[in-house]
Structure formats: structure tokens, C-alpha cells
Amino acid sequence: MDKEIIVEMKHITKLFPGVVANDDISISIQKGEIYALLGENGAGKSTLMSILFGLYQPDHGEIYIRGQKVTLESSRTAAELGIGMVHQHFKLIDNYTIAENIILCREPIHRLLGFLPAVDLKKANKEIRELSQKFHLEVDPEQKIEDINVSVQQRVEILKMLYREADILIFDEPTAILTPQEIEYLLDIMQELRRNGKTIILITHKLEEVKKIADRCAILRRGKLIKVLDVSRTSTLEMANLMVGKEFSFDINKTPARCGDVVLDVEHLSVRSENKVEVVHDVSFKVHQGEIFAIAGVSGNGQVEIADAIAGLIPVHSGTIRLNGRDITNLDVRERTEAGISYIPEDRQQVGMVADMTLAENMAIKSYYREPFAKRGILQPEVIKNYAEKLVRDYDVRTGSGVDTPMGSLSGGNQQKVLVAREIGLNSVLMIFVQPTRGLDIGAISHIHHQILDEREKGKAILLISLELSEIMDLADTIGVIFRGELLKIEDASKMTPSEVGRYMMGVKE
Ligand SMILES: Nc1ncnc2c1ncn2[C@@H]1O[C@H](COP(=O)(O)OP(=O)(O)OP(=O)(O)O)[C@@H](O)[C@H]1O
Ligand SMILES: [Mg+2]
Structure with missing residues (x-):
């Protein structure tokens, strides 16, 4: 092999109480490649990368960066060696601007009146603008973190690594929180970074992403390295099989719906945000026993607010919600749970x-x-x-x-x-699932899809909210497409193609 090896991890073992999170793992990564880490939930991917970023110390094993043996005692040491990491949960300060977050601890200093040291924000803003243009990571450095969405926050995290001149970039499940359009954009950025000589390590559960941009892919299972693959010569099915350790099937056998009585009846529902903006506008739909009603839409179009309003987490502005004929519009959360509502919220760490x-x-x-x-x-x-x-x-x-x-x-x-x-x-008689499979490996996704279908067979009414069109097409009996807080279209799932659903999601009416 003539390529330069930039990262080498040898015989890494990491123990946690009761688990061997990493079991004698050895990998070597070439300069300028996109190296994917694939594996089931709990396989040890985040642990291995946290070791490379200096957050955990391995119990055994050695690490070489650019051929030099190193001890990564903290993330500061890792950063000094040019290693950066974008975590799944961002670490930004809300009421600081983008620029302030990026330059934190690396502030350019100028001298006021020739001697008083002060942070040169002007210089920082200019440098960040240049950096963001170079890598097509568009941001306005003067905006505050609290005013930007997660996809832009992620760009800020990436800029932060680049500002610190990192050239080994670790991404831990960066696409889990993004919409399909944002994912496309991020994958392009990663390819741009590779063209600029950066080395990228990408943790993801999405095989199409690995197929699309990665050069090689390491598969972990229960703490062990199973295999390192050349992506261009491996099918996604082979990757899936290696990951779960048995024959994997992407098929899901769905029987026709046998709908019973109306369970959930939402009439003229409107919801306003804290600053009085109408985020759900006059929405009406019904979900029957044995039916999966899925709401499709681009993130941020009011779908989460519909779910929250039905579960009682946010107030209804007008309209009524009935469960098995009973008006539950004004019940509190526990009363609704007892009336028969299960709820998997979007934000599992805060609410769930x-x-x-x-x-x-x-x-x-x-x-x-x-x-x-x-x-x-x-x-x-x-x-x-x-x-x-x-x-x-x-x-x-x-x-x-x-x-x-x-x-x-x-x-x-x-x-x-x-x-x-x-x-x-x-x-419960009604189950509301918001992004039920976010962050799950393919085996777990398939398992949960089967569970949802089993509940439907038992006659439960299911409201599914998902940003993954494929999940909606696989599971839904009825699809409601939401756009800017309105249900533009409600239709039998068998009567719509994914591209039609996609068009309504963009707000195109008949
Ligand atoms: N701080 C910790 N304390 C105790 N156990 C931990 C800790 N961090 C991870 N583990 C355990 O180590 C194992 C590997 O976890 P890790 O987070 O690396 O998995 P992962 O491959 O990133 O999974 P996922 O795809 O679900 O994010 C798991 O069994 C986990 O419970
Ligand atoms: Mg992880």
C-alpha cells in the first residue's frame, strides 16, 4: 500500500461495567479517505471514536497518528494533533453568536489603544466567512445559535473543527437528525472536504450513505472488528449481513388493513407557538382501529406539534380531539395516557x-x-x-x-x-410514534416495524410521524401530507407513489 496511514489504532480494548465495548480492535485509516464505521446499536462505534478523540482512555492498545505513537489524554491533546469530532448531540452555547462559538478558546487578540488585549471579533467574522465560502458551509457568523436550526448548527460544528485546522474529522451519526435534503447537502460537503485533503471517519446506520461516499467501511459487532470492506466492491445487502451476523431481509410483509371504528378524531385543530405563530392550521383527520395513519412532511411543518397537542404536551388553540368518542382536548398528560395514548416523542433525551x-x-x-x-x-x-x-x-x-x-x-x-x-x-388504544426508528440499526428498525405492524393487527390505531419517506411508504395505510401546518392531502397509501408524496411535501397542490 503506497497511501500514507494517518491514523492507526492497534489492539484497542475498552471495558465498561459488564461490557467489553471495544474488544481488541485494530484499524488503520489512510490520509484523504472517507472511512465508515458500521455496526448494530451498542457495537462500540462511539466508544472507539471517543477514544480517538481523547474522551476515554483505552484499557489496552496503542494509537499512532501520522506514524507517531501518542497518548490522547484529553480532547485538547487530540485537537492539537489535528483531530476534530462532531458529536451527535452538539456542544454549542445558545446565547453566543456563531463566530463566538467557533473561536472559543482560540480567540484572535488585538491590542486596544496599542496595549489592552481584546478579542478581535471583526477579524474572526472575516476568517469564518472565508472558511465558510471555501467549504460551501454557508453561515452568518453574527447570528446566535438559538436562532438557527440544527442543520446550520451542525455546519457551525464543522466550521469549528476547520477553524482549529483539524484534518482528521470524526462524524458520529451526523445524518440522524437531518432531513433528506440536508443529508444530500452534508454528503456533498464531506466529498468537498475529502478533495481538500481531509480524512473523514463517518459513523452511520444508513447503508446508502456508506455506499454513496465512503471508500472503505469497517464493520463492528458486539465490540469486535468483523471486517474492513472496499465499499465499491460490496453490496448494501452484504454489509447488512455482516453487521447483524446473519441473513438480513429488507422485505416487510404487510397484510391489507382491516380498519374498525374511529379511535382518534381530530377536528379543526389549530396550534400556536409560544410567540403566537400558527404552526398547525385547521387540521382534521381520523385514525381507525387497525390503521396506520402516517403524516409525511419536511421537518418543521407542524407535524411534531400535532403529535404533541394530541398527547397533551402543548395546548390546543382551537378545535377538538376525541379518543373513542370522548373529548380529551383539555385533559392533562397523565389523564390522556390513562385514557389510552402511548407516545414516543421526537426528543428522547429531554422528554422520553x-x-x-x-x-x-x-x-x-x-x-x-x-x-x-x-x-x-x-x-x-x-x-x-x-x-x-x-x-x-x-x-x-x-x-x-x-x-x-x-x-x-x-x-x-x-x-x-x-x-x-x-x-x-x-x-394503549392509540399509539403515536414520532421518528420511532431514528438512530437505530437496520436490524432494530426491521424489528420495530414488525412490532408496529403487530399492534395494527391487534386493532390498535397508530399515528406515525416520520421524516423518512421510505418508512412511511413501508408502513402507512393512509398518508396525510403536511405543508406549513396544513394537511394538503389525505389519501390511501396504495394510491400514492413516493414521488407524488414528495411533491405534496414541497407544497405543490393538484
Ligand atoms: N459511559 C459508559 N458507561 C457504561 N457503559 C457504556 C458507556 N458508554 C458506552 N457504554 C456501553 O458500551 C457499549 C458500546 O456503546 P457505544 O455507545 O460505543 O455503541 P454504538 O456502537 O455507538 O451504538 P449506537 O449505534 O446505538 O450509538 C454499549 O453496550 C454501551 O451500553
Ligand atoms: Mg453511538
Whole structure:
């Protein structure tokens, strides 16, 4: 091999209580390549990259950067060696401007009156503008973080790495939070970065992305390196099989819907944001027993607010919501859960779970006060534990210390599995799923899709909100397309093609 090896990790092992997160992993990365890391939830991808970025120390193993053996005792050391990382959850300061965030700790200084040191913001703004033009990462350096959306925040994180002259760039699931259009844009940026000589390590669950831009791809399974592949010579199905360790099938066998009575009846629903902007405008639809009603739309068009309003997390401005004929418009969240609503929210870390509590406690969080988890007001920890253990087995949640593991130490995808298991376990008449498979590996996605279809078979009414058109086309019986807070079209899923749905999503009417 004549290419220069820029990163070499040799025999890396990392232990956490009860798990071998990385088990004797050796990889070497060439300068200027896009190297993908693929693997099931909990396979050890984030851990391996956190070690390369100096956030964790390996228990065994060595790291070489540009041929030199290094000890990465902190992310500062990693940054000095030209390593940058964009985490899945951004680390930006909300009330600072873009420029202030980018230059943090690296401020250009000028001398006021010739001697007083002061931060030269003008110079910083200019440098950032130049950098953003060079890499087509358009931002306005003077805007505040709180005023920009996640996709622009991500650009800021990338600029921050480039401003620090990083040339080894690690991206941990960067596309999980983006819309399809934003993903295209980001993949183009990554290719542009490669043309500029940067080396990129990309963690993702999306095989098409690997296929599209990566040169090589390492597959991890349960902490071990399984194989390193040349992407151009490998099909996505082969990648999937290696990842899950068995034959994987992308097919999903859906039987025709057998719809029963109306469960959810939403009439003339309008919702206003805190600053009085109408984000949902006069929306009406019904969901029946045994029906999956999916709302398709580009992110930010009001779909999440519809779900939040039905679950009771935000107030309704006008209109009515009925569940099995009962008006629930003014009930509080717990009353709605008891009336029969399950809800998987978009933001699992803020709304869905308590990180410091154990997995078992999180599983019971919505029902601990009821039979069989409490008897005559007394908690039954054994019952809760057994119940959680069953769900962990059913949903293949990978943990370190079983159901006593703190929720916050689970890998991102496994946290999501816990939430889905808990909400389906409530056995509600209406189940609202917002982005139920975000951050999940392909095996887990397929498992959850089958679970959703099973609930439909049992006669549950299901409201699915997803940004993934393929997920909607696979699961929906009825599709409602939302655009700027209005349902532009409601139609039988079998009567619409993906491109038609896509057109309505862009606001094109008949
Ligand atoms: N800080 C921690 N404390 C304890 N266990 C941890 C910690 N971080 C990770 N783990 C465990 O190490 C294993 C690997 O986790 P890691 O986050 O690297 O997985 P991943 O491949 O990134 O998964 P995902 O695709 O779900 O993000 C998991 O079993 C996880 O529970
Ligand atoms: Mg991860």
C-alpha cells in the first residue's frame, strides 16, 4: 500500500461495567479517505471514536497518528494533533453568536489603544466567512445559535473543527437528525472536504450513505472488528449481513388493513407557538382501529406539534380531539395516557427518559403506580424487574448490567429501543410514534416495524410521524401530507407513489 496511514489504532480494548465495548480492535485509516464505521446499536462505534478523540482512555492498545505513537489524554491533546469530532448531540452555547462559538478558546487578540488585549471579533467574522465560502458551509457568523436550526448548527460544528485546522474529522451519526435534503447537502460537503485533503471517519446506520461516499467501511459487532470492506466492491445487502451476523431481509410483509371504528378524531385543530405563530392550521383527520395513519412532511411543518397537542404536551388553540368518542382536548398528560395514548416523542433525551434512573425504572415510569407494579399503593420491585427483563429480551436491548444499568449509559439506539418497548407495552388504544426508528440499526428498525405492524393487527390505531419517506411508504395505510401546518392531502397509501408524496411535501397542490 503506497497511501500514507494517518491514523492507526492497534489492539484497542475498552471495558465498561459488564461490557467489553471495544474488544481488541485494530484499524488503520489512510490520509484523504472517507472511512465508515458500521455496526448494530451498542457495537462500540462511539466508544472507539471517543477514544480517538481523547474522551476515554483505552484499557489496552496503542494509537499512532501520522506514524507517531501518542497518548490522547484529553480532547485538547487530540485537537492539537489535528483531530476534530462532531458529536451527535452538539456542544454549542445558545446565547453566543456563531463566530463566538467557533473561536472559543482560540480567540484572535488585538491590542486596544496599542496595549489592552481584546478579542478581535471583526477579524474572526472575516476568517469564518472565508472558511465558510471555501467549504460551501454557508453561515452568518453574527447570528446566535438559538436562532438557527440544527442543520446550520451542525455546519457551525464543522466550521469549528476547520477553524482549529483539524484534518482528521470524526462524524458520529451526523445524518440522524437531518432531513433528506440536508443529508444530500452534508454528503456533498464531506466529498468537498475529502478533495481538500481531509480524512473523514463517518459513523452511520444508513447503508446508502456508506455506499454513496465512503471508500472503505469497517464493520463492528458486539465490540469486535468483523471486517474492513472496499465499499465499491460490496453490496448494501452484504454489509447488512455482516453487521447483524446473519441473513438480513429488507422485505416487510404487510397484510391489507382491516380498519374498525374511529379511535382518534381530530377536528379543526389549530396550534400556536409560544410567540403566537400558527404552526398547525385547521387540521382534521381520523385514525381507525387497525390503521396506520402516517403524516409525511419536511421537518418543521407542524407535524411534531400535532403529535404533541394530541398527547397533551402543548395546548390546543382551537378545535377538538376525541379518543373513542370522548373529548380529551383539555385533559392533562397523565389523564390522556390513562385514557389510552402511548407516545414516543421526537426528543428522547429531554422528554422520553430519565438518564440517572435505571432501565427498569424507566420502563415503569408511566405505570408504576398501577397494578401489577403497585399493590394497594406499595411498589413491587420484583414485578417491575421481571417486566423490564422481559421487554429487554423481546426488544434485544443491549446493556452492561441488565435492567439495573443507568439509562444514560446505554448507547443511543438502545435508549430508543427501551422507549419503544415501554410505550408499546402500555397496550394503549392509540399509539403515536414520532421518528420511532431514528438512530437505530437496520436490524432494530426491521424489528420495530414488525412490532408496529403487530399492534395494527391487534386493532390498535397508530399515528406515525416520520421524516423518512421510505418508512412511511413501508408502513402507512393512509398518508396525510403536511405543508406549513396544513394537511394538503389525505389519501390511501396504495394510491400514492413516493414521488407524488414528495411533491405534496414541497407544497405543490393538484
Ligand atoms: N459511559 C459508559 N458507561 C457504561 N457503559 C457504556 C458507556 N458508554 C458506552 N457504554 C456501553 O458500551 C457499549 C458500546 O456503546 P457505544 O455507545 O460505543 O455503541 P454504538 O456502537 O455507538 O451504538 P449506537 O449505534 O446505538 O450509538 C454499549 O453496550 C454501551 O451500553
Ligand atoms: Mg453511538
